[in-house]
Amino acid sequence: MIYRIICLLWVFVSVSANAQATVDEKYLKSEKRVVVQAQKYIEAGEFEKAQALTAQALKRYADNDMIYALQGEALYLAKKFEPAEARFMQALNLNPLNTVAKKYIEEIRTTSELSESVLSQEWKSVARDKIGDFIVLVIGIWLGTTLNSIGARVARWRFRVHSKKLFLANDFDDFADLLEIQLSSNELKPLRESMAFMLRHKTLEESIAILEEYVNRPDHLETFVRMLKSDAKRMAEES
Structure with missing residues:
Protein backbone atom coordinates (compact mmCIF):
# COMPACT_ATOMS: atom_id res chain seq x y z
CA MET A 1 0.00 0.00 0.00
CA ILE A 2 2.75 2.46 0.98
CA TYR A 3 4.74 1.50 -2.12
CA ARG A 4 1.70 2.20 -4.31
CA ILE A 5 1.20 5.65 -2.73
CA ILE A 6 4.86 6.52 -3.28
CA CYS A 7 4.59 5.49 -6.94
CA LEU A 8 1.50 7.65 -7.42
CA LEU A 9 3.21 10.64 -5.84
CA TRP A 10 6.25 10.15 -8.08
CA VAL A 11 4.03 10.06 -11.18
CA PHE A 12 2.23 13.22 -10.08
CA VAL A 13 5.50 15.11 -9.53
CA SER A 14 6.85 13.95 -12.89
CA VAL A 15 3.72 15.03 -14.75
CA SER A 16 3.71 18.41 -13.02
CA ALA A 17 7.36 18.99 -13.87
CA ASN A 18 6.78 18.08 -17.50
CA ALA A 19 3.78 20.39 -17.68
CA GLN A 20 5.82 23.25 -16.29
CA ALA A 21 8.63 22.56 -18.78
CA THR A 22 6.09 22.66 -21.63
CA VAL A 23 4.69 25.97 -20.39
CA ASP A 24 8.15 27.47 -20.14
CA GLU A 25 9.24 26.15 -23.54
CA LYS A 26 6.59 28.11 -25.41
CA TYR A 27 7.94 31.33 -23.94
CA LEU A 28 11.47 30.48 -25.10
CA LYS A 29 10.60 30.51 -28.79
CA SER A 30 11.66 34.16 -29.16
CA GLU A 31 13.44 36.83 -27.16
CA LYS A 32 10.32 39.00 -27.25
CA ARG A 33 8.21 36.30 -25.61
CA VAL A 34 10.80 35.86 -22.88
CA VAL A 35 10.90 39.60 -22.14
CA VAL A 36 7.12 39.99 -22.11
CA GLN A 37 6.47 36.89 -19.97
CA ALA A 38 9.26 37.72 -17.51
CA GLN A 39 7.74 41.18 -17.06
CA LYS A 40 4.34 39.59 -16.41
CA TYR A 41 5.80 37.26 -13.80
CA ILE A 42 7.53 40.17 -12.07
CA GLU A 43 4.39 42.33 -12.10
CA ALA A 44 2.47 39.40 -10.56
CA GLY A 45 5.11 38.95 -7.85
CA GLU A 46 6.12 35.53 -9.21
CA PHE A 47 9.84 36.20 -8.90
CA GLU A 48 10.96 32.56 -8.86
CA LYS A 49 9.16 31.89 -12.15
CA ALA A 50 10.78 34.99 -13.67
CA GLN A 51 14.21 33.82 -12.48
CA ALA A 52 13.69 30.32 -13.89
CA LEU A 53 12.43 31.60 -17.24
CA THR A 54 15.26 34.11 -17.72
CA ALA A 55 17.86 31.55 -16.62
CA GLN A 56 16.68 29.17 -19.36
CA ALA A 57 16.42 31.99 -21.89
CA LEU A 58 19.99 33.18 -21.35
CA LYS A 59 21.23 29.78 -22.51
CA ARG A 60 19.79 30.68 -25.91
CA TYR A 61 19.93 34.47 -25.94
CA ALA A 62 23.14 35.22 -24.08
CA ASP A 63 23.56 38.65 -25.67
CA ASN A 64 20.14 40.05 -24.72
CA ASP A 65 20.66 42.78 -22.12
CA MET A 66 16.93 43.08 -21.29
CA ILE A 67 16.77 39.42 -20.21
CA TYR A 68 19.76 39.97 -17.90
CA ALA A 69 18.10 43.11 -16.52
CA LEU A 70 14.78 41.34 -15.91
CA GLN A 71 16.53 38.47 -14.15
CA GLY A 72 18.31 41.04 -11.99
CA GLU A 73 14.99 42.75 -11.22
CA ALA A 74 13.42 39.44 -10.17
CA LEU A 75 16.41 38.66 -7.93
CA TYR A 76 16.40 42.16 -6.46
CA LEU A 77 12.68 42.08 -5.62
CA ALA A 78 13.26 38.66 -4.04
CA LYS A 79 15.89 40.41 -1.86
CA LYS A 80 18.81 38.57 -3.46
CA PHE A 81 20.86 41.71 -3.85
CA GLU A 82 24.34 40.40 -4.68
CA PRO A 83 23.36 38.15 -7.62
CA ALA A 84 20.93 40.87 -8.75
CA GLU A 85 23.74 43.40 -8.97
CA ALA A 86 25.84 40.94 -10.99
CA ARG A 87 23.00 40.52 -13.53
CA PHE A 88 22.51 44.29 -13.82
CA MET A 89 26.23 44.75 -14.49
CA GLN A 90 26.08 42.08 -17.21
CA ALA A 91 23.15 43.94 -18.79
CA LEU A 92 25.09 47.21 -18.75
CA ASN A 93 28.13 45.55 -20.25
CA LEU A 94 25.95 44.54 -23.21
CA ASN A 95 24.05 47.83 -23.37
CA PRO A 96 25.20 50.88 -21.36
CA LEU A 97 21.79 52.48 -22.08
CA ASN A 98 19.75 49.80 -20.31
CA THR A 99 17.72 52.03 -17.99
CA VAL A 100 16.32 49.16 -15.90
CA ALA A 101 19.80 48.00 -14.94
CA LYS A 102 21.04 51.56 -14.37
CA LYS A 103 18.12 52.38 -12.07
CA TYR A 104 18.59 49.33 -9.86
CA ILE A 105 22.38 49.65 -9.73
CA GLU A 106 21.95 53.21 -8.44
CA GLU A 107 19.38 52.03 -5.90
CA ILE A 108 21.60 49.19 -4.68
CA ARG A 109 24.57 51.46 -4.23
CA THR A 110 22.51 54.16 -2.56
CA THR A 111 20.97 51.86 0.03
CA SER A 112 24.03 49.74 0.66
CA GLU A 113 25.75 50.15 4.02
CA LEU A 114 29.03 50.37 2.14
CA SER A 115 27.83 53.00 -0.34
CA GLU A 116 30.11 55.73 0.88
CA SER A 117 30.96 57.74 -2.22
CA VAL A 118 34.38 57.45 -3.83
CA LEU A 119 34.97 61.16 -3.60
CA SER A 120 34.17 61.31 0.10
CA GLN A 121 36.63 58.48 0.72
CA GLU A 122 39.29 60.33 -1.19
CA TRP A 123 38.69 63.52 0.78
CA LYS A 124 39.64 61.49 3.83
CA SER A 125 42.80 60.46 2.03
CA VAL A 126 43.56 64.12 1.33
CA ALA A 127 43.36 64.77 5.05
CA ARG A 128 46.10 62.16 5.39
CA ASP A 129 48.27 63.96 2.83
CA LYS A 130 47.41 61.62 -0.06
CA ILE A 131 46.87 64.45 -2.51
CA GLY A 132 48.56 62.53 -5.30
CA ASP A 133 46.15 59.61 -4.99
CA PHE A 134 43.22 62.00 -4.99
CA ILE A 135 44.39 63.69 -8.19
CA VAL A 136 44.80 60.32 -9.87
CA LEU A 137 41.29 59.35 -8.79
CA VAL A 138 39.76 62.59 -10.11
CA ILE A 139 41.49 62.07 -13.45
CA GLY A 140 40.25 58.47 -13.50
CA ILE A 141 36.67 59.55 -12.77
CA TRP A 142 36.83 62.17 -15.51
CA LEU A 143 38.19 59.68 -18.02
CA GLY A 144 35.63 57.07 -16.99
CA THR A 145 32.76 59.54 -17.37
CA THR A 146 34.02 60.65 -20.77
CA LEU A 147 34.44 57.09 -22.04
CA ASN A 148 31.01 56.08 -20.70
CA SER A 149 29.45 59.03 -22.52
CA ILE A 150 31.17 58.06 -25.77
CA GLY A 151 30.20 54.41 -25.29
CA ALA A 152 26.57 55.37 -24.68
CA ARG A 153 26.47 57.45 -27.88
Missing part, protein backbone atom coordinates in the same frame (compact mmCIF):
# COMPACT_ATOMS: atom_id res chain seq x y z
CA VAL A 154 28.00 54.65 -29.92
CA ALA A 155 25.53 52.11 -28.49
CA ARG A 156 22.60 54.44 -29.24
CA TRP A 157 23.84 54.96 -32.80
CA ARG A 158 24.24 51.19 -33.36
CA PHE A 159 20.73 50.57 -32.01
CA ARG A 160 19.23 53.13 -34.45
CA VAL A 161 21.13 51.73 -37.42
CA HIS A 162 20.12 48.15 -36.58
CA SER A 163 16.49 49.18 -36.16
CA LYS A 164 16.40 50.91 -39.57
CA LYS A 165 18.05 47.94 -41.29
CA LEU A 166 15.42 45.59 -39.89
CA PHE A 167 12.61 47.82 -41.09
CA LEU A 168 14.03 48.26 -44.59
CA ALA A 169 14.54 44.48 -44.79
CA ASN A 170 10.83 44.02 -43.92
CA ASP A 171 11.82 42.18 -40.74
CA PHE A 172 8.93 43.78 -38.90
CA ASP A 173 8.81 41.18 -36.11
CA ASP A 174 12.30 42.03 -34.82
CA PHE A 175 11.73 45.72 -35.57
CA ALA A 176 8.64 45.65 -33.33
CA ASP A 177 10.70 43.88 -30.64
CA LEU A 178 13.14 46.80 -30.64
CA LEU A 179 10.29 49.31 -30.37
CA GLU A 180 8.90 47.48 -27.33
CA ILE A 181 12.34 47.36 -25.72
CA GLN A 182 12.74 51.12 -26.29
CA LEU A 183 9.34 51.76 -24.71
CA SER A 184 10.00 49.44 -21.75
CA SER A 185 13.39 51.12 -21.21
CA ASN A 186 11.78 54.58 -21.42
CA GLU A 187 14.04 55.53 -24.35
CA LEU A 188 11.50 57.97 -25.76
CA LYS A 189 13.74 60.02 -28.04
CA PRO A 190 15.03 57.00 -30.03
CA LEU A 191 11.49 55.63 -30.07
CA ARG A 192 10.17 58.83 -31.67
CA GLU A 193 12.98 58.63 -34.23
CA SER A 194 11.82 55.09 -35.07
CA MET A 195 8.22 56.30 -35.44
CA ALA A 196 9.28 59.12 -37.78
CA PHE A 197 11.41 56.69 -39.80
CA MET A 198 8.38 54.43 -40.31
CA LEU A 199 6.29 57.35 -41.55
CA ARG A 200 8.97 58.38 -44.03
CA HIS A 201 8.79 54.95 -45.66
CA LYS A 202 5.17 53.89 -45.10
CA THR A 203 1.80 55.62 -44.89
CA LEU A 204 0.17 56.08 -41.51
CA GLU A 205 -2.29 53.29 -42.28
CA GLU A 206 0.47 50.89 -43.38
CA SER A 207 2.54 51.68 -40.29
CA ILE A 208 -0.40 51.05 -37.96
CA ALA A 209 -1.17 47.77 -39.76
CA ILE A 210 2.43 46.59 -39.25
CA LEU A 211 2.31 47.38 -35.55
CA GLU A 212 -1.08 45.73 -35.10
CA GLU A 213 0.34 42.53 -36.58
CA TYR A 214 3.70 42.38 -34.78
CA VAL A 215 3.47 44.24 -31.45
CA ASN A 216 2.76 41.81 -28.62
CA ARG A 217 1.37 43.92 -25.80
CA PRO A 218 -1.93 45.82 -26.29
CA ASP A 219 -0.83 48.70 -24.04
CA HIS A 220 2.36 49.11 -26.11
CA LEU A 221 0.34 49.04 -29.33
CA GLU A 222 -1.96 51.77 -28.03
CA THR A 223 1.04 53.96 -27.19
CA PHE A 224 2.69 53.37 -30.58
CA VAL A 225 -0.47 54.17 -32.54
CA ARG A 226 -0.97 57.37 -30.56
CA MET A 227 2.64 58.41 -31.24
CA LEU A 228 2.33 57.60 -34.94
CA LYS A 229 -0.83 59.70 -35.32
CA SER A 230 0.77 62.59 -33.45
CA ASP A 231 3.95 62.45 -35.55
CA ALA A 232 1.99 62.10 -38.80
CA LYS A 233 -0.02 65.23 -37.94
CA ARG A 234 3.14 67.16 -37.06
CA MET A 235 4.93 66.07 -40.25
CA ALA A 236 1.91 67.08 -42.35
CA GLU A 237 1.87 70.54 -40.76
CA GLU A 238 5.60 70.99 -41.35
CA SER A 239 5.29 70.06 -44.99
Whole structure:
Protein backbone atom coordinates (compact mmCIF):
# COMPACT_ATOMS: atom_id res chain seq x y z
CA MET A 1 0.00 0.00 0.00
CA ILE A 2 2.75 2.46 0.98
CA TYR A 3 4.74 1.50 -2.12
CA ARG A 4 1.70 2.20 -4.31
CA ILE A 5 1.20 5.65 -2.73
CA ILE A 6 4.86 6.52 -3.28
CA CYS A 7 4.59 5.49 -6.94
CA LEU A 8 1.50 7.65 -7.42
CA LEU A 9 3.21 10.64 -5.84
CA TRP A 10 6.25 10.15 -8.08
CA VAL A 11 4.03 10.06 -11.18
CA PHE A 12 2.23 13.22 -10.08
CA VAL A 13 5.50 15.11 -9.53
CA SER A 14 6.85 13.95 -12.89
CA VAL A 15 3.72 15.03 -14.75
CA SER A 16 3.71 18.41 -13.02
CA ALA A 17 7.36 18.99 -13.87
CA ASN A 18 6.78 18.08 -17.50
CA ALA A 19 3.78 20.39 -17.68
CA GLN A 20 5.82 23.25 -16.29
CA ALA A 21 8.63 22.56 -18.78
CA THR A 22 6.09 22.66 -21.63
CA VAL A 23 4.69 25.97 -20.39
CA ASP A 24 8.15 27.47 -20.14
CA GLU A 25 9.24 26.15 -23.54
CA LYS A 26 6.59 28.11 -25.41
CA TYR A 27 7.94 31.33 -23.94
CA LEU A 28 11.47 30.48 -25.10
CA LYS A 29 10.60 30.51 -28.79
CA SER A 30 11.66 34.16 -29.16
CA GLU A 31 13.44 36.83 -27.16
CA LYS A 32 10.32 39.00 -27.25
CA ARG A 33 8.21 36.30 -25.61
CA VAL A 34 10.80 35.86 -22.88
CA VAL A 35 10.90 39.60 -22.14
CA VAL A 36 7.12 39.99 -22.11
CA GLN A 37 6.47 36.89 -19.97
CA ALA A 38 9.26 37.72 -17.51
CA GLN A 39 7.74 41.18 -17.06
CA LYS A 40 4.34 39.59 -16.41
CA TYR A 41 5.80 37.26 -13.80
CA ILE A 42 7.53 40.17 -12.07
CA GLU A 43 4.39 42.33 -12.10
CA ALA A 44 2.47 39.40 -10.56
CA GLY A 45 5.11 38.95 -7.85
CA GLU A 46 6.12 35.53 -9.21
CA PHE A 47 9.84 36.20 -8.90
CA GLU A 48 10.96 32.56 -8.86
CA LYS A 49 9.16 31.89 -12.15
CA ALA A 50 10.78 34.99 -13.67
CA GLN A 51 14.21 33.82 -12.48
CA ALA A 52 13.69 30.32 -13.89
CA LEU A 53 12.43 31.60 -17.24
CA THR A 54 15.26 34.11 -17.72
CA ALA A 55 17.86 31.55 -16.62
CA GLN A 56 16.68 29.17 -19.36
CA ALA A 57 16.42 31.99 -21.89
CA LEU A 58 19.99 33.18 -21.35
CA LYS A 59 21.23 29.78 -22.51
CA ARG A 60 19.79 30.68 -25.91
CA TYR A 61 19.93 34.47 -25.94
CA ALA A 62 23.14 35.22 -24.08
CA ASP A 63 23.56 38.65 -25.67
CA ASN A 64 20.14 40.05 -24.72
CA ASP A 65 20.66 42.78 -22.12
CA MET A 66 16.93 43.08 -21.29
CA ILE A 67 16.77 39.42 -20.21
CA TYR A 68 19.76 39.97 -17.90
CA ALA A 69 18.10 43.11 -16.52
CA LEU A 70 14.78 41.34 -15.91
CA GLN A 71 16.53 38.47 -14.15
CA GLY A 72 18.31 41.04 -11.99
CA GLU A 73 14.99 42.75 -11.22
CA ALA A 74 13.42 39.44 -10.17
CA LEU A 75 16.41 38.66 -7.93
CA TYR A 76 16.40 42.16 -6.46
CA LEU A 77 12.68 42.08 -5.62
CA ALA A 78 13.26 38.66 -4.04
CA LYS A 79 15.89 40.41 -1.86
CA LYS A 80 18.81 38.57 -3.46
CA PHE A 81 20.86 41.71 -3.85
CA GLU A 82 24.34 40.40 -4.68
CA PRO A 83 23.36 38.15 -7.62
CA ALA A 84 20.93 40.87 -8.75
CA GLU A 85 23.74 43.40 -8.97
CA ALA A 86 25.84 40.94 -10.99
CA ARG A 87 23.00 40.52 -13.53
CA PHE A 88 22.51 44.29 -13.82
CA MET A 89 26.23 44.75 -14.49
CA GLN A 90 26.08 42.08 -17.21
CA ALA A 91 23.15 43.94 -18.79
CA LEU A 92 25.09 47.21 -18.75
CA ASN A 93 28.13 45.55 -20.25
CA LEU A 94 25.95 44.54 -23.21
CA ASN A 95 24.05 47.83 -23.37
CA PRO A 96 25.20 50.88 -21.36
CA LEU A 97 21.79 52.48 -22.08
CA ASN A 98 19.75 49.80 -20.31
CA THR A 99 17.72 52.03 -17.99
CA VAL A 100 16.32 49.16 -15.90
CA ALA A 101 19.80 48.00 -14.94
CA LYS A 102 21.04 51.56 -14.37
CA LYS A 103 18.12 52.38 -12.07
CA TYR A 104 18.59 49.33 -9.86
CA ILE A 105 22.38 49.65 -9.73
CA GLU A 106 21.95 53.21 -8.44
CA GLU A 107 19.38 52.03 -5.90
CA ILE A 108 21.60 49.19 -4.68
CA ARG A 109 24.57 51.46 -4.23
CA THR A 110 22.51 54.16 -2.56
CA THR A 111 20.97 51.86 0.03
CA SER A 112 24.03 49.74 0.66
CA GLU A 113 25.75 50.15 4.02
CA LEU A 114 29.03 50.37 2.14
CA SER A 115 27.83 53.00 -0.34
CA GLU A 116 30.11 55.73 0.88
CA SER A 117 30.96 57.74 -2.22
CA VAL A 118 34.38 57.45 -3.83
CA LEU A 119 34.97 61.16 -3.60
CA SER A 120 34.17 61.31 0.10
CA GLN A 121 36.63 58.48 0.72
CA GLU A 122 39.29 60.33 -1.19
CA TRP A 123 38.69 63.52 0.78
CA LYS A 124 39.64 61.49 3.83
CA SER A 125 42.80 60.46 2.03
CA VAL A 126 43.56 64.12 1.33
CA ALA A 127 43.36 64.77 5.05
CA ARG A 128 46.10 62.16 5.39
CA ASP A 129 48.27 63.96 2.83
CA LYS A 130 47.41 61.62 -0.06
CA ILE A 131 46.87 64.45 -2.51
CA GLY A 132 48.56 62.53 -5.30
CA ASP A 133 46.15 59.61 -4.99
CA PHE A 134 43.22 62.00 -4.99
CA ILE A 135 44.39 63.69 -8.19
CA VAL A 136 44.80 60.32 -9.87
CA LEU A 137 41.29 59.35 -8.79
CA VAL A 138 39.76 62.59 -10.11
CA ILE A 139 41.49 62.07 -13.45
CA GLY A 140 40.25 58.47 -13.50
CA ILE A 141 36.67 59.55 -12.77
CA TRP A 142 36.83 62.17 -15.51
CA LEU A 143 38.19 59.68 -18.02
CA GLY A 144 35.63 57.07 -16.99
CA THR A 145 32.76 59.54 -17.37
CA THR A 146 34.02 60.65 -20.77
CA LEU A 147 34.44 57.09 -22.04
CA ASN A 148 31.01 56.08 -20.70
CA SER A 149 29.45 59.03 -22.52
CA ILE A 150 31.17 58.06 -25.77
CA GLY A 151 30.20 54.41 -25.29
CA ALA A 152 26.57 55.37 -24.68
CA ARG A 153 26.47 57.45 -27.88
CA VAL A 154 28.00 54.65 -29.92
CA ALA A 155 25.53 52.11 -28.49
CA ARG A 156 22.60 54.44 -29.24
CA TRP A 157 23.84 54.96 -32.80
CA ARG A 158 24.24 51.19 -33.36
CA PHE A 159 20.73 50.57 -32.01
CA ARG A 160 19.23 53.13 -34.45
CA VAL A 161 21.13 51.73 -37.42
CA HIS A 162 20.12 48.15 -36.58
CA SER A 163 16.49 49.18 -36.16
CA LYS A 164 16.40 50.91 -39.57
CA LYS A 165 18.05 47.94 -41.29
CA LEU A 166 15.42 45.59 -39.89
CA PHE A 167 12.61 47.82 -41.09
CA LEU A 168 14.03 48.26 -44.59
CA ALA A 169 14.54 44.48 -44.79
CA ASN A 170 10.83 44.02 -43.92
CA ASP A 171 11.82 42.18 -40.74
CA PHE A 172 8.93 43.78 -38.90
CA ASP A 173 8.81 41.18 -36.11
CA ASP A 174 12.30 42.03 -34.82
CA PHE A 175 11.73 45.72 -35.57
CA ALA A 176 8.64 45.65 -33.33
CA ASP A 177 10.70 43.88 -30.64
CA LEU A 178 13.14 46.80 -30.64
CA LEU A 179 10.29 49.31 -30.37
CA GLU A 180 8.90 47.48 -27.33
CA ILE A 181 12.34 47.36 -25.72
CA GLN A 182 12.74 51.12 -26.29
CA LEU A 183 9.34 51.76 -24.71
CA SER A 184 10.00 49.44 -21.75
CA SER A 185 13.39 51.12 -21.21
CA ASN A 186 11.78 54.58 -21.42
CA GLU A 187 14.04 55.53 -24.35
CA LEU A 188 11.50 57.97 -25.76
CA LYS A 189 13.74 60.02 -28.04
CA PRO A 190 15.03 57.00 -30.03
CA LEU A 191 11.49 55.63 -30.07
CA ARG A 192 10.17 58.83 -31.67
CA GLU A 193 12.98 58.63 -34.23
CA SER A 194 11.82 55.09 -35.07
CA MET A 195 8.22 56.30 -35.44
CA ALA A 196 9.28 59.12 -37.78
CA PHE A 197 11.41 56.69 -39.80
CA MET A 198 8.38 54.43 -40.31
CA LEU A 199 6.29 57.35 -41.55
CA ARG A 200 8.97 58.38 -44.03
CA HIS A 201 8.79 54.95 -45.66
CA LYS A 202 5.17 53.89 -45.10
CA THR A 203 1.80 55.62 -44.89
CA LEU A 204 0.17 56.08 -41.51
CA GLU A 205 -2.29 53.29 -42.28
CA GLU A 206 0.47 50.89 -43.38
CA SER A 207 2.54 51.68 -40.29
CA ILE A 208 -0.40 51.05 -37.96
CA ALA A 209 -1.17 47.77 -39.76
CA ILE A 210 2.43 46.59 -39.25
CA LEU A 211 2.31 47.38 -35.55
CA GLU A 212 -1.08 45.73 -35.10
CA GLU A 213 0.34 42.53 -36.58
CA TYR A 214 3.70 42.38 -34.78
CA VAL A 215 3.47 44.24 -31.45
CA ASN A 216 2.76 41.81 -28.62
CA ARG A 217 1.37 43.92 -25.80
CA PRO A 218 -1.93 45.82 -26.29
CA ASP A 219 -0.83 48.70 -24.04
CA HIS A 220 2.36 49.11 -26.11
CA LEU A 221 0.34 49.04 -29.33
CA GLU A 222 -1.96 51.77 -28.03
CA THR A 223 1.04 53.96 -27.19
CA PHE A 224 2.69 53.37 -30.58
CA VAL A 225 -0.47 54.17 -32.54
CA ARG A 226 -0.97 57.37 -30.56
CA MET A 227 2.64 58.41 -31.24
CA LEU A 228 2.33 57.60 -34.94
CA LYS A 229 -0.83 59.70 -35.32
CA SER A 230 0.77 62.59 -33.45
CA ASP A 231 3.95 62.45 -35.55
CA ALA A 232 1.99 62.10 -38.80
CA LYS A 233 -0.02 65.23 -37.94
CA ARG A 234 3.14 67.16 -37.06
CA MET A 235 4.93 66.07 -40.25
CA ALA A 236 1.91 67.08 -42.35
CA GLU A 237 1.87 70.54 -40.76
CA GLU A 238 5.60 70.99 -41.35
CA SER A 239 5.29 70.06 -44.99
